[in-house]
Amino acid sequence: MSEKLLHSFADAVADIQDGATLIVGGFGLCGIPEKLIMALRDRGVKDLTIVSNNCGVDDWGLGLLLANHQIKKMISSYVGENKIFEQQFLSGELEVELVPQGTLAERIRAGGAGIPGFYTAAGVGTAIADGKEVKEFNGKPYLLERGIVGDFALVKAWKADEYGNLIYRKTARNFNPLVATAGKVTIAEVEEVVKVGELDPNSIHTPGVYVQRVLEGQDYEKRIERRTVRKAN
Amino acid sequence: MGDVRQLIVQRAVKEIQDGMNVNLGIGMPTLIANEIPADFHVMLQSENGLLGIGPFPLEGQEDPDLINAGKETVTEATGASFFDSAESFAMIRGGHIDLAILGGMEVSEAGDLANWMIPGKMVKGMGGAMDLVVGAKRVVVIMEHVNKHGESKVKQSCTLPLTGQGVVHRLITELAVFDFTPAGMVLVETQSGVTVEHVKQNTEASFRVADHLLS
Numbered sequence: 001m002s003e004k005l006l007h008s009f010a011d012a013v014a015d016i017q018d019g020a021t022l023i024v025g026g027f028g029l030c031g032i033p034e035k036l037i038m039a040l041r042d043r044g045v046k047d048l049t050i051v052s053n054n055c056g057v058d059d060w061g062l063g064l065l066l067a068n069h070q071i072k073k074m075i076s077s078y079v080g081e082n083k084i085f086e087q088q089f090l091s092g093e094l095e096v097e098l099v100p101q102g103t104l105a106e107r108i109r110a111g112g113a114g115i116p117g118f119y120t121a122a123g124v125g126t127a128i129a130d131g132k133e134v135k136e137f138n139g140k141p142y143l144l145e146r147g148i149v150g151d152f153a154l155v156k157a158w159k160a161d162e163y164g165n166l167i168y169r170k171t172a173r174n175f176n177p178l179v180a181t182a183g184k185v186t187i188a189e190v191e192e193v194v195k196v197g198e199l200d201p202n203s204i205h206t207p208g209v210y211v212q213r214v215l216e217g218q219d220y221e222k223r224i225e226r227r228t229v230r231k232a233n
Numbered sequence: 234m235g236d237v238r239q240l241i242v243q244r245a246v247k248e249i250q251d252g253m254n255v256n257l258g259i260g261m262p263t264l265i266a267n268e269i270p271a272d273f274h275v276m277l278q279s280e281n282g283l284l285g286i287g288p289f290p291l292e293g294q295e296d297p298d299l300i301n302a303g304k305e306t307v308t309e310a311t312g313a314s315f316f317d318s319a320e321s322f323a324m325i326r327g328g329h330i331d332l333a334i335l336g337g338m339e340v341s342e343a344g345d346l347a348n349w350m351i352p353g354k355m356v357k358g359m360g361g362a363m364d365l366v367v368g369a370k371r372v373v374v375i376m377e378h379v380n381k382h383g384e385s386k387v388k389q390s391c392t393l394p395l396t397g398q399g400v401v402h403r404l405i406t407e408l409a410v411f412d413f414t415p416a417g418m419v420l421v422e423t424q425s426g427v428t429v430e431h432v433k434q435n436t437e438a439s440f441r442v443a444d445h446l447l448s
Contacts, residue, residue, distance in 0.1 A: 226306070
């Protein structure tokens with residue numbers, strides 16, 4: 001089972017080709033697979049469709065791929081943190097599909113769970129309902145939304161074992177566990193990889209069955225987007 | 234905080250009852266957290282995966298793995314729990330959050346809310362707002378009554394793209410409190426020193442005045 005464990009981020013992304021669909025974990029800059037994103041930037045593949053709640057900032061996270069003109073389309077719920085994004089969107093270089101955050105999470109979860117579609121009330125009567133099937137349940141309208149599966153899923157966790165069992169930390173969990181289920185190939189980068197048997201089975205968030213590649217990253221930068229503190233009394 | 238915002242926040246905090254699970258939107262609603270009575274057991278939900286938001290951390294104790302939906306560093310309250318984004322929205326969509334207090338740009342007399350697209354600016358996205366307005370048991374919108382040109386933001390129908398249709402239960406502004414009922418929009422309360430006439434002059438929407446108007 002230790003064939004899942006890789007030591008080179010470049011090797012881990014070597015089979016990601018132009019035009020691939022990638023599902024990427026993280027919320028803002030919290031819990032993003034920062035090393036895998038940098039490896040993708042270095043690899044230089046283009047025309048990527050990226051499914052991720054946000055798109056990083058100008059010089060960090062998925063913003064690095066934007067700056068390098070590698071993204072064709074973003075499927076996200078909120079993309080307001082980044083100027084390059086705005087320029088590329090307004091120039092027509094970048095296509096954007098905005099999805100309500102809960103619908104995005106459920107589309108990824110459903111994709112990973114083998115559910116092709118589901119109904120939700122989010123977005124009924126709004127612009128995002130355009131072109132979608134509406135069905136009534138108990139007299140209330142719901143929209144048909146579709147599950148998402150990616151060619152690759154990129155995940156950041158706190159700890160892993162060599163089988164790919166994953167544990168996340170605090171709100172860095174966010175989209176990562178769902179993303180991990182929804183890739184044809186799921187690549188997880190973590191802060192510490194331990195031997196199989198060293199993680200408590202009762203504490204595993206993502207069972208290793210979902211994960212094909214595991215890497216341990218060094219020196220995580222973990223940038224804070226909005227450092228907010230209170231004064232000591 | 235400006236006087237107007239202070240007034241709105243002070244009124245909005247009264248919507249929160251002891252024991253509630255509450256989601257506060259980004260911006261002005263976040264300020265309500267500081268006003269919740271200390272003896273209340275209220276769990277604040279952050280849709281990125283935390284039930285039980287604590288105060289902001291002390292300087293030097295920020296944890297990059299612990300943020301709120303506004304991407305600010307926070308702490309966890311006693312009794313808090315962490316979960317993934319699908320579970321977070323299952324909690325919201327499934328009706329387990331008692332109350333969501335959200336900011337608004339426009340509210341219509343039918344209880345429609347517009348709060349995600351700023352006119353003339355880049356579209357940034359709706360985040361979790363469309364899910365919250367259909368999922369939370371009760372949706373309270375807080376906003377200033379008129380825009381900076383003096384035009385009413387309380388409309389007959391919204392001119393901006395909608396976040397949700399008929400989703401608002403209560404609207405709180407610096408002038409008044411309105412409820413949205415099957416029989417239409419009702420003025421239930423005026424802020425201190427504000428007359429019904431003044432509310433009418435500043436409101437484009439048609440509304441009925443409650444029989445027992447609070448002031």
